[in-house]
Amino acid sequence: MKTVVCPFCGFGCRLLVDEKSMRVKPYPGEPNREKLCPKGLYSLEFVRSPGRLKRPLKRVGSAMVPISWGVAIEEIANRLLEIRELYGPDAVAFLSSSKVSNEENYLLQKIARLFGTNNIDNCARLCHEASVHALKLTVGTGAQTNPYEDIERFNAVLIWGYNPAETHPVVMDYILRAKRRGAKIIVVDVRETRTMAFADYKLVIKPGTDIVLANAIAHVIIKEGLYNEEFIRMRTSGFSEVRMGVTKYTPEYAEGVTGVPAETIREVARAFALAGSGAIMWGMGLTQHVSGVENVLAVINLALLLGYIGERGGLYPMRGQNNVQGAAYMGALSEFLPGYVPLTDERFRKRVADVWGVEDIPTDRGLYLTELWEAIEEGDVKALYIVGENPAVSEANFDHVRKALRKLDLLVVQDIFMTRTARYAHYILPASAFCEKAGSYMNSERRIQWSHKVCEPYADSRPDWEILAMLGRALGLPGFTYASVEEITAEYFRLFPELEERDVEELKNGDGIFLPRKRLHTWEFATPDGKARFMAVERISPWEEPNGEFPLVLTTVRLISHYNTGEMTRRSPSLVKLMGEPRALMSKRDAERLGIRDGDWVEIETRRGRIRMRAKVEKVQEGLVVVPFHFKANKLTSPALNKAGTPAFKFSACRVKRVKT
Ligand SMILES: Nc1nc2c(c(=O)[nH]1)N[C@H]1C(S)=C(S)[C@@H](COP(=O)(O)OP(=O)(O)OC[C@H]3O[C@@H](n4cnc5c(=O)[nH]c(N)nc54)[C@H](O)[C@@H]3O)O[C@H]1N2
Ligand SMILES: Nc1nc2c(c(=O)[nH]1)N[C@H]1C(S)=C(S)[C@@H](COP(=O)(O)OP(=O)(O)OC[C@H]3O[C@@H](n4cnc5c(=O)[nH]c(N)nc54)[C@H](O)[C@@H]3O)O[C@H]1N2
Ligand code: SF4
Ligand SMILES: [Mo]
Numbered sequence: 001m002k003t004v005v006c007p008f009c010g011f012g013c014r015l016l017v018d019e020k021s022m023r024v025k026p027y028p029g030e031p032n033r034e035k036l037c038p039k040g041l042y043s044l045e046f047v048r049s050p051g052r053l054k055r056p057l058k059r060v061g062s063a064m065v066p067i068s069w070g071v072a073i074e075e076i077a078n079r080l081l082e083i084r085e086l087y088g089p090d091a092v093a094f095l096s097s098s099k100v101s102n103e104e105n106y107l108l109q110k111i112a113r114l115f116g117t118n119n120i121d122n123c124a125r126l127c128h129e130a131s132v133h134a135l136k137l138t139v140g141t142g143a144q145t146n147p148y149e150d151i152e153r154f155n156a157v158l159i160w161g162y163n164p165a166e167t168h169p170v171v172m173d174y175i176l177r178a179k180r181r182g183a184k185i186i187v188v189d190v191r192e193t194r195t196m197a198f199a200d201y202k203l204v205i206k207p208g209t210d211i212v213l214a215n216a217i218a219h220v221i222i223k224e225g226l227y228n229e230e231f232i233r234m235r236t237s238g239f240s241e242v243r244m245g246v247t248k249y250t251p252e253y254a255e256g257v258t259g260v261p262a263e264t265i266r267e268v269a270r271a272f273a274l275a276g277s278g279a280i281m282w283g284m285g286l287t288q289h290v291s292g293v294e295n296v297l298a299v300i301n302l303a304l305l306l307g308y309i310g311e312r313g314g315l316y317p318m319r320g321q322n323n324v325q326g327a328a329y330m331g332a333l334s335e336f337l338p339g340y341v342p343l344t345d346e347r348f349r350k351r352v353a354d355v356w357g358v359e360d361i362p363t364d365r366g367l368y369l370t371e372l373w374e375a376i377e378e379g380d381v382k383a384l385y386i387v388g389e390n391p392a393v394s395e396a397n398f399d400h401v402r403k404a405l406r407k408l409d410l411l412v413v414q415d416i417f418m419t420r421t422a423r424y425a426h427y428i429l430p431a432s433a434f435c436e437k438a439g440s441y442m443n444s445e446r447r448i449q450w451s452h453k454v455c456e457p458y459a460d461s462r463p464d465w466e467i468l469a470m471l472g473r474a475l476g477l478p479g480f481t482y483a484s485v486e487e488i489t490a491e492y493f494r495l496f497p498e499l500e501e502r503d504v505e506e507l508k509n510g511d512g513i514f515l516p517r518k519r520l521h522t523w524e525f526a527t528p529d530g531k532a533r534f535m536a537v538e539r540i541s542p543w544e545e546p547n548g549e550f551p552l553v554l555t556t557v558r559l560i561s562h563y564n565t566g567e568m569t570r571r572s573p574s575l576v577k578l579m580g581e582p583r584a585l586m587s588k589r590d591a592e593r594l595g596i597r598d599g600d601w602v603e604i605e606t607r608r609g610r611i612r613m614r615a616k617v618e619k620v621q622e623g624l625v626v627v628p629f630h631f632k633a634n635k636l637t638s639p640a641l642n643k644a645g646t647p648a649f650k651f652s653a654c655r656v657k658r659v660k661t
Contacts, residue, residue, distance in 0.1 A: 003027055005441040005451040006040040007099065007434040008563055010319030011148075011168045012443020013040050017435065017454045030511040031148050031447065037169035039563060042574040044435065047458070049571035051417055053430035054459035064428065069462070069470070076385075076427055077474035079410045080115070083383045089116030089362075093372055093381050096122040096332035097388025097464075098321030100431075101439025102448065103488035104464040105323070105330040106338070107480075108387055110356060111468060113331075114477045118343060118366030119381070121334045122327045123320075123389055125369040127284065129644040130292030131317035132328070132340070137293075138300050138533050139315070140526030142340050143325065146279070146314030147445045147518050152177040154313060156184045156275035160299055161210065161285020161650075165194035166560040168318055168444075171281075172198070184271050188213065189285060190555060191585070191620045201268050205258040207553045207624060208289055208651050211539045213265070214298035216254030219246040220269035221305050227273070231307030235525070238534035242301055245536030257539070259621070278308045281316040288649040291540035292642035298537050309532070310522035319444035321564075326442035329515065330492060334366030338495050355494055357478045368645035370395070376404040383410035387464060388431070392421040393565040393632075396647035397608045397639040414467060416458075417567045430461040437463035438485050440507060442515065449512040542651045543640035544607070546623070550653035552590065554606060554636060556629040566630045583616035585626040586656065591617045596658045606654045609635040612661075625654055 006013040013036055014027035022044055026036040056072035057064040067075075083091055094112040096105050105122070112120035124132070132142030139145070151157060151174040164171045176198065179185050187199040188210070196202045205213055221227050222243055232239050251262035272278055280303050286295040296317070303313055319325045331338035341348045343363045353360050367375055373395070375381040384405075395401045405411060405424040413425040416433050438453040457463065465485055472480030482488050486504050493499040498516040507513060524530040546553055561578040563569040570576060584604055586596070596602055598617040603610050604625060611632045620626055627633050629649070638652040 002452040002454050003450070004435050004454055005322060005449050006036070007043055007322055007568070008039045009168055010321055010324055010444045011170050012322065012441065012445070012447060012449060013170055014449060015040060015043065017044070019454050022455065031443065031445065032170050033173070035170045035173055038561060038575060038578060039569065042572050045572035045574060046568045047433045047435060051571055052458050053416060053418060053428060053461065055430060056460075057428040059426045069460070072427055072429065073467075073470045073474050076410075076412055077471060080383060080385075080475065083409060084116065087382055090119060090366075091380065091382045092117060093119035093367060093384050095369060095384065095386040095389045095391070096120060096327055098123050098324035098327045099388040100464045101323060101437075101441055101451070101485075102326040102330050102492060103439045103485050104387070104468060105327040105332045106488060106492045107465055107468040107472065109331040109338075111472050111475065111477060113361045114356065114358065115475060116362060118334050118362050118364060120332055120366060121369040122324070122332045123369070123394065124324050124328050124333060125645050126394060126647065126649070127320045127324060128287055128317050130287040130642055130646050131282070131296050133293045133644040134296035134300060135315065135317070136340070138297065138304070138535060139521055141520055142328075143446055143520070144314070144316050144319070144444050145309065145520045146316070147447070147514070148174050150314050150519070151175060151279050151316070152181065154178060154183060154275075154277045154279045156186065156272050156278035158186045158188075158272055158278060158280045158302070159195060159199075160188045160280065160282040162281055162283030162318060163189065163193040163195045163557070164281070164318065165197070167283065167558050169560065171318065184275055186268055186272060190624060191626060201264070201271065203260050203264065203268065204621060205260055206621070207555055208291070208542050209258040209539075210286055210295045211291060211298045211537055212249060212254050212257045213260060214302060215246045215249035215537070216251050216265050217269045217272070218242065218301055218305060219249045220251060220266050221273050221302070222246065224270070226270065227305045228307035232305070235307070236304050236532045236534055237529070238536070241536040242534040245538070272302070273306055277312040278306065279314050279316055280308070281318055283318055285650060287646055289651055290543045290640050290642050290648050292646050293644055294537040294540055297535040301534055304532050304534055310519060316444075322443075323441040325444055325446060326440070326448070329442055334368055338492065352495060355491065370641055370645050370647055373401050373404040376407055382408065384408055385412045385414075386421060387414045390419045390421045390565040390567060392419070392424065393634060396634055396637040396649060398634040399609060400639065414464065416461070417571070419567050420565070429467055430459065431467065432457035432461045432463045436461070437465070439465065440489055446515050447512040448507060448515055450507045452508070543648055544638055544651070544653045546653040550606060550655050552623055552625050552654050552656060554604065554625050554627060554652040554654035555650045556627050556633040556637060559628050559630065562628065562630040564630065582613055582628045582631055584613050584656070585616050585618045585620050587620050587622045587624065588617055589622045590656070591615065594656060594658065596656070601659050601661050602656050603659045604636060604654055604656050606636040606638070606652045608637070611635050612659060625656060
């Protein structure tokens with residue numbers, strides 16, 4: 001039996017895999033404690049799917065023809081060098097993958113930066129980048145502060161814009177253990193989610209009104225003297241700005257905006273404050289708005305008011321992909337070096353350059369993943385190298401993205417499947433899947449775990465790190481002579497003071513290593529003055545308000561058996577059986593007004609495009625339409641970005657009509 005990290009969500013369960021029978025059992029230790037959700041349990045199925053890419057392919061006219069690895073890598077490297085020669089290094093961009101290991105992310109960002117550009121990004125941009133920015137501004141470190149095990153010790157769990165019952169099923173176990181101990185569970189969402197079924201307080205708010213609700217809760221906590229005065233005095237700055245800022249956010253005002261009764265807001269504020277300790281967990285309901293960064297700031301203020309940090313609480317931006325935390329920590333982001341260190345931090349930059357055997361690395365921030373498409377349209381970016389991302393489906397307003405992909409002089413896609421994005425590629429490189437290679441991954445609680453190889457690479461596929469090492473050599477970059485994945489692990493260990501003295505072998509046994517440590521900010525915050533910074537925020541209007549023409553609000557959400565763009569889940573027969581047909585949820589009142597009955601086909605239209613699906617008339621609030629994201633939702637979504645570069649996937653103005661099929 002070998003331990004393998006689950007290839008789906010950022011909770012980071014480990015699977016015990018029997019190498020002979022390839023049977024999967026849940027790992028008994030941390031973090032999943034003998035639990036797995038169906039995706040983890042059936043995760044080996046997609047690996048054996050006949051749809052796997054078998055060998056490198058090159059576009060010749062309209063056909064994709066097989067070529068050898070040697071020729072593919074040489075031709076790609078030569079094209080990249082040519083483009084750099086003609087247009088400079090910033091005409092090339094790299095997209096890394098939150099699906100591949102730390103080592104693989106580390107190598108790709110190293111290639112980008114040695115090649116001469118910070119155009120390196122990953123889907124963290126579409127996800128929790130707003131949380132990273134907000135956390136950096138307030139507590140100084142852009143990551144979850146506490147381990148999962150703390151959740152079950154706290155007396156309250158505030159779950160905001162986050163639906164773990166579908167998206168991180170195993171973390172529900174921790175939340176429910178807290179509840180059994182008497183902890184109060186508060187859930188804030190725009191609809192009654194599966195998670196809400198377990199809540200003591202169910203707050204259904206109007207879409208995009210989170211700042212008003214958070215400020216009103218802060219208002220009650222301050223007005224009723226429920227805040228932690230000592231904590232605020234000793235460990236924070238900026239309290240007076242927030243105190244002033246929230247005065248006008250009375251519960252009565254908030255009721256009018258959010259739809260939550262003023263009395264409920266008071267009750268929730270009291271329950272959360274009087275609990276004495278609490279976790280705040282949040283997801284895409286906060287980050288995927290034009291006000292994403294400010295939404296998160298408003299919620300962090302609540303933790304600071306109550307001193308719910310360290311032993312008494314934690315901030316849990318629950319990470320999406322199995323290695324999105326690792327991709328970010330390894331520096332696969334256009335504004336950060338490894339460890340979220342800003343590019344402008346001269347000392348650390350020199351340290352990295354030293355390990356890489358070069359003088360320096362570029363300091364200008366690269367393009368965000370979400371800014372790429374415009375840059376390609378403008379002719380600024382000519383070549384794109386994508387590892388394990390499917391932007392032709394996952395990016396907002398995807399018609400625009402597909403148009404940009406067609407315009408590239410060079411598109412390389414390194415994936416395990418012939419994805420929608422790969423259809424536009426000039427070269428397709430077949431990667432080996434998670435269980436066919438070894439490497440380390442970092443889950444949401446910042447636990448680095450080793451994933452062992454349990455079977456041989458499929459057909460002529462190769463592990464991503466091997467492909468990237470070949471590419472690095474072909475580009476003539478220094479130090480790409482890695483003979484094993486462990487050599488890359490050892491190299492990234494050297495960048496982090498906390499790992500410098502640790503041994504890679506240590507990672508392979510036991511329950512992993514927390515980077516930088518298990519609990520953050522217990523004594524001091526990672527800000528220049530060691531204090532957490534309150535940030536007063538005002539309500540921000542959505543980019544696109546509903547109007548007479550597009551009177552409804554469209555939000556996009558996740559379903560338990562589907563995963564993101566569906567490349568992996570739709571190739572798993574056991575998951576396909578659990579899926580059922582996707583439906584657009586809408587309220588009875590809206591349906592009646594539009595002459596729509598449950599099960600009718602409807603067309604949902606925004607300023608970007610239209611899609612069809614069957615309607616499900618449900619208990620959702622009037623004015624809201626809820627569509628699963630896994631299919632064609634991004635034909636519709638708003639491309640407006642927030643300060644962290646994340647699109648407003650959760651808020652578009654739309655209209656709906658009944659159609660025949
Ligand atoms: N089964 C499954 N699990 C997954 C994934 C998957 O695709 N499928 N993807 C993984 C990834 S990459 C991620 S990032 C995580 C995401 O995990 P979540 O954040 O839990 O996922 P979502 O369903 O996108 O959004 C969460 C909730 O936000 C609510 N919401 C929408 N608008 C608003 C608003 O204005 N305010 C508030 N308060 N709430 C709002 C939605 O109703 C929804 O219930 O899941 C991970 N786990
Ligand atoms: N409307 C709407 N759009 C959204 C969202 C939303 O809530 N609503 N959520 C956004 C969020 S939070 C996210 S994270 C993104 C996700 O967007 P993407 O990351 O583009 O989506 P995935 O389907 O997870 O794509 C992962 C790809 O990695 C490939 N892969 C898997 N394993 C390996 C491997 O070992 N090696 C290689 N090379 N490839 C591999 C898979 O085949 C797949 O093509 O979507 C975003 N888009
Ligand atoms: S909860 Fe997440 S990590 Fe655990 S088995 Fe399910 S998808 Fe995998
Ligand atoms: Mo995500």
